[in-house]
Amino acid sequence: MVDARPYGSWPSPLTAAWASTAAPRIDGAAFVGDSGEEIWWAQSVPAEAGRTAVFRRDRAGTVHTVLPAPWNARSGVHEYGGGSWTVDDAGRLFFVERSDQQVWMLAPGEEPRALTSDRDTRYGGLRVSAGALLGIRERGGRDRAIVRIDPGGATDLVAASDFVAQPVLSPRGDRLAWIAWDHPDMPWDHTVLRVGRIADGTVVEWTDVTDGRSAALQPEWADEDDLAFLDDVTGRWNPWRMRLDADLPRTPLAPADADTGGPLWSLGTRWYGLLDGGGMVAVRTNGSDELVAVDAAGRVSVVPLPATASLAVEATAGRRALVSGMAPGISGIWLVDVGDGDAAPDVALVVGDRAEIPGEDLDEWMPRTRALTVEGPSGPVHAFIHPPRHPRVTAPDEERPPYLVLVHGGPTGHEGGVADPKTLFFTSRGIGVLEVNYGGSTGYGRAYRDRLRGQWGVVDVADVAAAAAGIASAGLADPARIAIKGGSAGGWTVLAALARTDVFAAGISRYGVGDARALAADTHDFESRYLDGLIGPLPDAEELYIERSPLTHIQGFTVPVLLLQGSDDAVVPPAQAEAIRDALGSRGIPHAYRLYPGEGHGFRRGETIVDALESELAFLGQVFGFETPGVPPIALA
Numbered sequence: 001m002v003d004a005r006p007y008g009s010w011p012s013p014l015t016a017a018w019a020s021t022a023a024p025r026i027d028g029a030a031f032v033g034d035s036g037e038e039i040w041w042a043q044s045v046p047a048e049a050g051r052t053a054v055f056r057r058d059r060a061g062t063v064h065t066v067l068p069a070p071w072n073a074r075s076g077v078h079e080y081g082g083g084s085w086t087v088d089d090a091g092r093l094f095f096v097e098r099s100d101q102q103v104w105m106l107a108p109g110e111e112p113r114a115l116t117s118d119r120d121t122r123y124g125g126l127r128v129s130a131g132a133l134l135g136i137r138e139r140g141g142r143d144r145a146i147v148r149i150d151p152g153g154a155t156d157l158v159a160a161s162d163f164v165a166q167p168v169l170s171p172r173g174d175r176l177a178w179i180a181w182d183h184p185d186m187p188w189d190h191t192v193l194r195v196g197r198i199a200d201g202t203v204v205e206w207t208d209v210t211d212g213r214s215a216a217l218q219p220e221w222a223d224e225d226d227l228a229f230l231d232d233v234t235g236r237w238n239p240w241r242m243r244l245d246a247d248l249p250r251t252p253l254a255p256a257d258a259d260t261g262g263p264l265w266s267l268g269t270r271w272y273g274l275l276d277g278g279g280m281v282a283v284r285t286n287g288s289d290e291l292v293a294v295d296a297a298g299r300v301s302v303v304p305l306p307a308t309a310s311l312a313v314e315a316t317a318g319r320r321a322l323v324s325g326m327a328p329g330i331s332g333i334w335l336v337d338v339g340d341g342d343a344a345p346d347v348a349l350v351v352g353d354r355a356e357i358p359g360e361d362l363d364e365w366m367p368r369t370r371a372l373t374v375e376g377p378s379g380p381v382h383a384f385i386h387p388p389r390h391p392r393v394t395a396p397d398e399e400r401p402p403y404l405v406l407v408h409g410g411p412t413g414h415e416g417g418v419a420d421p422k423t424l425f426f427t428s429r430g431i432g433v434l435e436v437n438y439g440g441s442t443g444y445g446r447a448y449r450d451r452l453r454g455q456w457g458v459v460d461v462a463d464v465a466a467a468a469a470g471i472a473s474a475g476l477a478d479p480a481r482i483a484i485k486g487g488s489a490g491g492w493t494v495l496a497a498l499a500r501t502d503v504f505a506a507g508i509s510r511y512g513v514g515d516a517r518a519l520a521a522d523t524h525d526f527e528s529r530y531l532d533g534l535i536g537p538l539p540d541a542e543e544l545y546i547e548r549s550p551l552t553h554i555q556g557f558t559v560p561v562l563l564l565q566g567s568d569d570a571v572v573p574p575a576q577a578e579a580i581r582d583a584l585g586s587r588g589i590p591h592a593y594r595l596y597p598g599e600g601h602g603f604r605r606g607e608t609i610v611d612a613l614e615s616e617l618a619f620l621g622q623v624f625g626f627e628t629p630g631v632p633p634i635a636l637a
Contacts (some may be wrong), residue, residue, distance in 0.1 A: 003393045007430035007478075008626035009399040010393045013357050013373060014365060014421070014428045015630070016617075020046050020609035022355030022421035023331035027052050027073070027267050029322040030087050036317035040066065040087050041333055041351050042073055050604025054085055057350065065121035066093055071112065075100035075124030075267070077138045078163075078526040079571050079601065082266030083125035086133070089347070094133055096123050096151070103135065103149050116154050123147075123154070125267035130169035136267060142525045146178055148201070158196060158203035163187070163526070165267055170221050174198050175244075177219035177227055179264075184529035184537065185262040188412055188442065188449065191216050193229055195244060209248055215446075217261050220274055228253070228274060230261040235446045237261025239272055239282060239294070242312030254294045258284040262442050263412040269535035277340060281321045285313040285443040287382060288369055288417050289324055293338050293345060303336055303345050309416025322350075326418045329354045329362045355421055364391035367419050367427045374470035378439055378451055381463040385471065386433040395430060402624050403432040404478040405468050405504070407486030407493045411452060411460060411534070413442040425613055429628075431620065438463035439494070456534035457516075457548035460493045465503045480505060481624045485616070487511055488601065490570060493548035495580060498557055506623045508562045508616055511572045511601060514580040516545040522573055554583040560590040560636060562619040564591060564612050566599030590617065590636040 021603035024514065027042035028096050033036040040056045052074045054067035067073055067085075073095040085095040093106040094115070096417065097421075106112045118139070125136035133149040137156070144243040145159035146167045158164070161180035165187065168177050176198055181191040193216040196206030210216045210231060216231040217237065225245040230237050237260050239253040254580035260271050260282045272282035278296025281303065283289055289304040289311040305311075307325030314322045314333065321336045330614055332352020338345045374381050388401050395401065404426055408415050415435035423433045437443065439459040440452030452459050472479035483506040486494040491512015498507040513519050520531050520538060529537075536544050561584055565577040574595060584591040594615055596608045603609050614631045621628035622636065 004396055005430070006626050007388060007395045007399055008389075008621060008624060009629065010390045010428065010430040011629045012390070012425075012428035012451070013360060014424050016425060016610040016613035017424045017606075018117075018355070018357065018504075019421040019613060020462060020606045023326070024352075025052075025604075025607065026324045026331065026333060026351070028083070028085065028565070029333050031315050031317040031320070032056065032087050032091055033089060033324065035276045036320065038091075039322065039333075039335070039350055041314075041322075042067075042085055043351075044604055046604065046606030047611060050597070050606070051098070052084065054095065057476070058310070066331065067095060071095070072098040076101050076122045077124030077136055077144075077267060078265075079524050080265045080526070081124050083127065083268035086126040086128050088128045094126055094128070096126065103133075103154070104145065105151075115149055115151055117480070118154070123149075125165060125167070127168065129167070130171060130173040132169060132170070132173065134167045136164060136167075146176070155201055157198070157201075158206070161192075165264060166218055168219055168221060171224055176203055177221065177229075179219070180214060184532035186412075186530055187217070188215050188262075189533060190214065193219055193231075195227065207248075209242060209244075215261075217264060218270060218272065220272075222274055228272075230271060232259075232446050234419075237271075238279065253280070254292075254298050254300045256284055256300075257445075258286040259443055259445065260284055260415065263410060265410075270313050273313040273321050275316055275321075276318045279338075279341075281313055281316065281323070281336060281338065283313060284313075285414070285416075287437075287443060289325065291336070293341070295341050297421065301345075303347065305334060305347055306330070307332075307334065307418075309418035316415050322429055326416070326420060328366050328418060330358075331420070361391075365389060365424060365428050367424075367433075369417055369419055371417060372467070374466050376439070376463045376466035378459050378462065381439070381467050382437045382441070382444060383467045384415060384435045385476070386419045386423055386427050386435070387476070388432050389429065390428055393430070400475065400478040401430060401432045402481035402483070402620065402626075403434055403468070403471060404620070405464055405482060405484045406433060406435045407438070407460075407464055407484060407490035407625055408435070408441070409486065409488035409490045410442075411438070411456065412449065413438040413488040413490070413491070414441050414443050416443075422613065426617070429617065432477060434467060434477075436464050436467045438467075453533055454536060456531070457492065457496045461497045464493060464497055465501045468503045477555050483507065483620055484621070485510070489513065491572070492550070496548070498559060498561065499550045499553035500556055504559065506560050506566070506620065507617065509577070510564045510603075510612070511566060511569050511577065512563075513572055514549065514551040514576050516549045518576065518579075519572065520545070522575070524570055527571065551579055551583060554587060557584060557587065557589050560619070560623045562616065562634075563591065563593045564615070565593070565595050565602065566603065567595055567597045568599060569601045571601040585637060590623075592636050
């Protein structure tokens with residue numbers, strides 16, 4: 001029998017504790033051994049303060065912990081890190097220890113030992129290439145170089161730019177390819193692909209093989225004179241190949257109206273991998289993700305992978321690939337065997353389990369997700385809608401559901417349309433979720449991404465408001481009960497939308513930006529000139545920074561707000577949230593502020609994830625007038 005209860009008050013076994021552990025954060029994977037018979041990977045462990053541990057699956061399928069507690073493989077380069085570990089075929093693990101940001105080595109049967117011991121220095125982007133351990137060294141939060149790391153320490157290979165990333169040695173080890181860019185660009189604006197000659201342990205000369213007017217990414221050597229890379233010179237990130245023994249002609253590899261590439265927030269991100277015998281496996285994104293196999297002749301076939309969001313090609317070996325991503329109910333790593341190309345690729349889940357609930361069929365809880373496009377002031381706005389769903393409860397016929405509009409960060413982030421456990425936490429209780437890929441999002445080409453240039457706080461706000469108004473006018477949502485939630489840059493859009501529109505009845509900001517001038521002054525070097533492109537260069541654009549900032553328009557706040565913040569956030573410091581909190585208090589606007597000790601930019605500890613989710617649900621219940629079974633109420637000041 002189906003029960004009838006008000007939306008938002010549906011009882012659900014999908015608890016916040018379940019959601020905190022059901023989708024661990026995957027941080028890279030590798031084949032290990034002469035024939036790649038072992039699979040290694042790293043993932044966050046929320047129950048252990050969110051540390052990143054490394055595991056291996058042996059040939060028999062047994063899983064072993066390689067990096068035990070309290071070790072924590074996490075880089076702080078650019079604050080977002082990435083490439084915090086790698087492994088060679090002998091099974092030696094190289095990792096960046098979070099507590100000191102130095103490179104350590106863990107050989108089989110031994111204890112970890114430090115390879116570097118540099119003060120005020122961080123490492124990341126580790127990769128074993130042509131038998132050498134490469135990485136990115138960041139000193140004093142600014143001075144960066146590509147380094148070779150040996151037992152005696154790190155040796156600079158090349159710098160000469162504000163930022164360097166994705167180094168890879170040629171098969172003989174005498175040439176280095178890498179990506180470089182300078183302030184005020186971000187790596188999705190403009191980068192240069194460089195190839196340099198190595199002599200006496202350093203790069204002595206180099207050639208810019210792209211002109212810096214596009215955003216080249218991820219060089220990989222096919223052979224000594226054949227370099228593959230990604231570039232968006234056509235308006236879409238696509239794979240290219242260049243012969244270095246000629247006059248640098250470039251050849252497109254299976255061009256498509258989709259993106260193989262994305263924002264380089266994490267130094268370890270890879271979107272494709274080369275296969276033996278020619279060809280590659282690659283991620284293609286146009287809204288959702290898909291994985292394709294491209295043979296040596298350029299013929300393309302879609303790989304039947306269940307994951308369609310957050311795909312990354314973590315490693316390749318022979319004709320096999322390790323691909324991480326998200327499928328409904330699963331965050332994991334799949335082993336893809338392309339074989340000889342005559343048959344369909346073999347696909348198997350090797351890391352990650354379906355997030356089942358005892359006594360429940362998770363499929364019955366999955367919302368009927370679909371893509372949605374609405375018209376905004378600047379053009380089409382892309383989104384994914386996840387309606388409420390419960391196998392045993394429905395709502396009264398006359399009631400329309402409350403909705404939570406999710407605004408991703410970046411603002412170059414992207415939502416792929418998979419209902420993750422945190423989404424199911426809300427939809428299973430009768431609260432719909434709308435994920436909006438507003439103008440500025442990746443996954444739809446450069447023109448869509450560039451829609452936000454100079455318009456941050458305008459286009460993003462208009463787009464999320466248009467998406468919310470669209471589902472209300474279509475009768476899919478209760479227009480009086482639409483809330484908005486976002487983190488980081490998404491938090492800025494939340495606060496700006498609350499201050500400048502009347503579409504939303506409540507807002508949830510996770511470590512959001514309230515004052516653009518303070519952000520430009522206080523944030524770290526990687527993003528210190530980001531606002532030049534999003535708003536304008538200082539000091540000329542100072543008045544525009546003031547005008548765009550939500551804190552300037554505090555009189556526009558009329559609805560309740562929940563603020564969630566990490567105490568150790570170096571990207572958006574707590575002062576931003578606390579300024580908003582104080583301004584809301586001065587106007588008598590109902591609000592709550594949660595400060596989580598030890599958390600940075602993004603929550604990793606299990607107890608934090610649980611408290612944040614339950615606080616959000618309790619907040620929505622209190623504001624929208626529904627009970628929240630199993631979750632205590634929240635006090636609003």
